[in-house]
Amino acid sequence: GQNIDQPTEMTATEGAIVQINCTYQTSGFNGLFWYQQHAGEAPTFLSYNVLDGLEEKGRFSSFLSRSKGYSYLLLKELQMKDSASYLCAVRDSNYQLIWGAGTKLIIKP
């Protein structure tokens, strides 16, 4: 079966750095997405990786290793507004999106 694994919940301190991991087992791979979802709001697109390596976008970076079936989302200089759920999704060989259950990130002052 196809599976996406992410930690259920993480806690970090304002101003610090946090890394949210995502591992996947899918039938093929055609890209990986990260979305952010604040409580009661729509998921919003953060990043897309299809090649190995690090993609940096301001305070957020996303890393992919296809050989390891692994990605992480790195958030720097954490702000209170970063408290949200972070969803990992993988596009398989049939171009179907397989979603993880999301990681709830709690930021403390």
Place this chain on the structure above:
Amino acid sequence: ETGVTQTPRHLVMGMTNKKSLKCEQHLGHNAMYWYKQSAKKPLELMFVYSLEERVENNSVPSRFSPECPNSSHLFLHLHTLQPEDSALYLCASSQDFSGGAETQYFGPGTRLLVL
């Protein structure tokens, strides 16, 4: 202007009621999606429409009935639901449909409670 809107934002219904969820996208996209999001579970894709034609139906019970009258509007008609159908129902759109390949833009969702 918000890209994807959904109404109502909250809905409480009995198991014998009939209600409809509405989604509208203002992005000029050709594909629209319905997802179910339950607590601590992955998003479940329910239906996909591309150019107003249904292209995917992931074994969803018949008590959920989608309708896409045009590329900007998507409805989900609900009848005789069960308490386990209580969840957040999210609508999304993308420029085109390639098996869900494109970046999807989500609405805020309808929080549904079935009593």
